[in-house]
Each structure stands twice: as C-alpha cells, then as structure tokens.
Amino acid sequence: MNLDTLMPQYVRQFETYIPSPPDDELKRMFGIERLIRLNNNENPLGPPPAVAALLRSLDPALVPRYPSGDCFHLREKLAAQLGLTPKQLLFGNGANEVIAFVIKAFCEQGDNIVTADRTFAVYEWIARFSGLEARLAPLNDFGFDEEALLAQVDRRTKLVFICNPNNPTGSWWSRDRLISFLERLGPDHLVVLDEAYCEFMDQPDYPDGISLLSRFSNLIIFRTFSKMYGLAGLRIGYLAGVEQVVDSIRKTCIVYSVNSIAQVAALAAFGDQEFIRATRSMVREGQQMLAELCSTLQLPLLAGDCNFAMIRLPFSDTLAYRSLMQQGVMIRTMTAFRFPGWIRVSISTRDEMRLFCEALSRLVHSRTDRNPLARAYGVSGSMPHISAV
Ligand SMILES: Cc1ncc(COP(=O)(O)O)c(C=O)c1O
Structure with a gap:
C-alpha cells in the first residue's frame, strides 16, 4: 500500500494536531499530585446545578437508543428563546463540527475562506485539510481588521470567519462596526460570526449576531455550550442562520452526532442566569488578579471580558509551559498560534488563579534573577497593560 498515492497532497502536508494527554498521564509525566488546567x-x-442534578438521575434506558437526530426538543426551546424558528438552528458535536458542516456545504476545490491570521485555528485547519485555501488577514492592534479582510476577498471567497470576541486576543467588534463591515462586503459571500464567548461579554455595544439575521441573510452565527455553560465534555454547539442557509448546511450535517445526554444537558443549562452571573463574577475577579500580577511582574497583559487572557513573557512560552507544569499548572503556549513568547491562561476560581499567580511569579523571578536582560525584554515596548477592546 502506498499512502502517498492514496492520500491527497493537502492532507499529507497537514500537520496532525496532538491533543494533550489526560490528567493522570500528565501527573505521572511531570511528577505532580495536582493539575490545574488553564x-x-x-x-x-460548570455544569450548572440543574445539569448536575440531571446527570445524577439519568435513565440508563436512554443509552441503547439513538438520540433525536435533529435535537428536536432543544431546537424548539432555543428557537423560542432566541426569537427564531426551529428550522433556523442546527446542532453539532461541539461548534467545531458545525464549522466543518459549513465549509463542506459551501466550498469546493478552488474556493477560499478568509479569516484573521491569529484567531481560532479550526477554521483555517478544516479549510486546509479539505484542500481549500485559507486566506489570513493580519490582525490590527490585536483585533480583526476590516480593510485587511476585505483585501483578501475575491470572487472565490465563500466564507469569511469573524471571531467575536476573538480567541485568543479577546478583541471584539461593536454592532456598528459589524454592520458596516457586512454592508461593505455585500451579499455575495457568507459571513460566519463565531460567538463562542458571547455570554461573557458585558459591553452595551457588543452585538447580538442573531438579531442581525433578519437584516443580513448571508450571516451565520456559531454558539457553543462548552464555554459559559461548562459542558465542554459533552460536546455540543450550534449555528443559527436564515432558514434557506441552514437548510443548505443541513445537507452536510452528520445525523446523530449529538448524543442524548448532551441534548438534555443543554436543555437544562440554557439561559441559567444565576449561573451566568456567578461565572461572570468569577471571571472579573480572576481578570483583576491577573492585572495585578502582570503589573507587579511588569508583563504585558492582553485581556477583555472573556474567560481567558494572554500574557507576554520575557522568555520562551515552551519553557514556561514546562516549568508551570512542574508546578501543577497547565497553560496554553501561543507560538504555534503565531504569538511567540505569549501564553494564554483560562480564568478559573480564586484558589486556582492564586496558584497560577504564585507559580508564574516564581518562574519569572527565577528567570530574571538569572538573566537581568530578560527583565528588560519583558518591559520593553509600549504595552505593559493592553486592554482588549
Ligand atoms: C472561538 C471558538 N469557536 C469555537 C470553539 C469550539 O467549541 P466547541 O467546544 O463547541 O467545539 C472554540 C473552542 O475553544 C472557540 O474558542
């Protein structure tokens, strides 16, 4: 067998994403008792209390049956709450799967997608291993840049992906800015507005993409239950659009990919305002702790309303990863995401943030005591504290 002739060149060239090992394996590898995943x-x-209660009382009789193939009850409930029809919603095994549905539905060889060069990487990855061109527009001041995006668009551009707010920089477009971009782009391309983190946003002019569907029929909104609702392990996300667009995407949707437990859990979780308030409050406190830490250590911090922030280090992010792991804290290195020397940290409880702050302080002090020049690098530039807006 010759895999080289069996496999398209664009798949052969694609580098496999290696997920991190499970916690027990990581603890063994790094010789640690406790691991904090940030x-x-x-x-x-998470999960919200109603989901925890439901999981404890689940009927095993659910398991031998296939789930509802189109998330029937969940679609009915969410549609009613979002002011849409059930036909305007389509669920997937996480928003990640929904990205694949959309790309498969609209793109063929020779087409391209346009997005930013430093955003959620899955848009680019799915396009590339599907043999499509992913055109990447540089960020401007850590945010999506209309001019750069529009400059990449041509007649073969089927989809433009806007991550709002952006993972990993936390930057976001206001309602006016989004509308102006949609007007300038025109109706000949579809625009995906990824709102995976919308429930964290607390700014009056942050747009609700769903409210724009009646005005822009080429808009597709992504949402997920993995972030605010704390259901990442159950894998459920969805998209919303006008019926005609969603009907088209349904052709490439894998039926039964959303399991029964994820469906009932999402039903129980959706709209739990008390849980959202508690999470936002935790995030505010955690962000404050990071702001104080970075001010003390004089490290550039890129933060917004979301449950993550980026910190620039005066040494390699890979080195930071190893050292923080040895102290029981896991962060995301950002070199592979085109931010060399930066780490991304998820916001967690006060206790876990305190442990992270202590671990990073120890690391920074040990490095800069050894190499005073490194400290100078850490404070260089004009951005000791950047607030992503
Ligand atoms: C911006 C963005 N979109 C989509 C996803 C995918 O979410 P899901 O867990 O629903 O697949 C993520 C996950 O990190 C994300 O950050």
Whole structure:
C-alpha cells in the first residue's frame, strides 16, 4: 500500500494536531499530585446545578437508543428563546463540527475562506485539510481588521470567519462596526460570526449576531455550550442562520452526532442566569488578579471580558509551559498560534488563579534573577497593560 498515492497532497502536508494527554498521564509525566488546567477556556463552575442534578438521575434506558437526530426538543426551546424558528438552528458535536458542516456545504476545490491570521485555528485547519485555501488577514492592534479582510476577498471567497470576541486576543467588534463591515462586503459571500464567548461579554455595544439575521441573510452565527455553560465534555454547539442557509448546511450535517445526554444537558443549562452571573463574577475577579500580577511582574497583559487572557513573557512560552507544569499548572503556549513568547491562561476560581499567580511569579523571578536582560525584554515596548477592546 502506498499512502502517498492514496492520500491527497493537502492532507499529507497537514500537520496532525496532538491533543494533550489526560490528567493522570500528565501527573505521572511531570511528577505532580495536582493539575490545574488553564489551557482550554473551560468553566470550572460548570455544569450548572440543574445539569448536575440531571446527570445524577439519568435513565440508563436512554443509552441503547439513538438520540433525536435533529435535537428536536432543544431546537424548539432555543428557537423560542432566541426569537427564531426551529428550522433556523442546527446542532453539532461541539461548534467545531458545525464549522466543518459549513465549509463542506459551501466550498469546493478552488474556493477560499478568509479569516484573521491569529484567531481560532479550526477554521483555517478544516479549510486546509479539505484542500481549500485559507486566506489570513493580519490582525490590527490585536483585533480583526476590516480593510485587511476585505483585501483578501475575491470572487472565490465563500466564507469569511469573524471571531467575536476573538480567541485568543479577546478583541471584539461593536454592532456598528459589524454592520458596516457586512454592508461593505455585500451579499455575495457568507459571513460566519463565531460567538463562542458571547455570554461573557458585558459591553452595551457588543452585538447580538442573531438579531442581525433578519437584516443580513448571508450571516451565520456559531454558539457553543462548552464555554459559559461548562459542558465542554459533552460536546455540543450550534449555528443559527436564515432558514434557506441552514437548510443548505443541513445537507452536510452528520445525523446523530449529538448524543442524548448532551441534548438534555443543554436543555437544562440554557439561559441559567444565576449561573451566568456567578461565572461572570468569577471571571472579573480572576481578570483583576491577573492585572495585578502582570503589573507587579511588569508583563504585558492582553485581556477583555472573556474567560481567558494572554500574557507576554520575557522568555520562551515552551519553557514556561514546562516549568508551570512542574508546578501543577497547565497553560496554553501561543507560538504555534503565531504569538511567540505569549501564553494564554483560562480564568478559573480564586484558589486556582492564586496558584497560577504564585507559580508564574516564581518562574519569572527565577528567570530574571538569572538573566537581568530578560527583565528588560519583558518591559520593553509600549504595552505593559493592553486592554482588549
Ligand atoms: C472561538 C471558538 N469557536 C469555537 C470553539 C469550539 O467549541 P466547541 O467546544 O463547541 O467545539 C472554540 C473552542 O475553544 C472557540 O474558542
């Protein structure tokens, strides 16, 4: 068998994403008793109480049956609450799967997608291993840049992906800015507005993409239950659009990919305002702790309303990863995401943030005591504290 002739060149060239080992394996590898995961922007308060109660009382008779193939009850409930029809919603095994549905539905060889060069990487990855061109517009001041995006668009551009707020920089477009971009782009391309972190946003002019569907029929909104609702392990996300667009995407949707437990858990979680308030309050406190830490250590911090922040280090992010792991804290290195020397940290409980702050302080002091020049690098530039807006 010759895999080289069996496999398309664009798949052969694609570098496999290696997920991190499970906690027990990591603890063994790094010789640690406790591991704090601050690498995936999860919600440590999750799942919401109604979901926890439901999981404890689940009927095993659910398991031998296939789930509802189109998330029937969940679609009905969310549609009613979002002011949409059930046909305007489509669920997937996490928002990640929904990205694949959309790309498969609209793109063929020779087409391209446009997005930013430093955003959620899965848009680019799925396009590339599907043999499509992913055109990447540089960020401007850590945010999506309309001019750079529009400059990449041509007649073969099927989809433009806007991550709002952006993972990993936390930057976001206001309603006016988004509308102006949609007007300038025109109706000949579809725009995906990824709102995976929308429930964290607390700014009056942050747009609700769903409210714009009646005005822009080429808009597709992504949402997930993995972030605010703390259901990442159950894998459920969805998209919303006008019926005609969603009907088209349904053709490439894998039926039964959303399991029964994820469906009932999402039903129980959706709209739990008390849980959202508690999570936002935890995030505010955690962000404050990071701001104080970075001010003390004189490290540039990129932060917004979301449950993550980026910190620039005066040494390699890989080195930081290893050292923090040895202290039981896992962060995300950002070199592979085109931010060399930066780490991304998820916001967690006060206790876990305190442990992270202590671990990072120890690391920074040990490095800069050894190499005073490194400290100068750490404070260089004009951005000791950047607030992503
Ligand atoms: C911006 C963004 N979109 C989509 C996703 C995918 O979420 P899901 O867990 O629902 O697949 C993530 C996950 O990190 C994300 O950050």
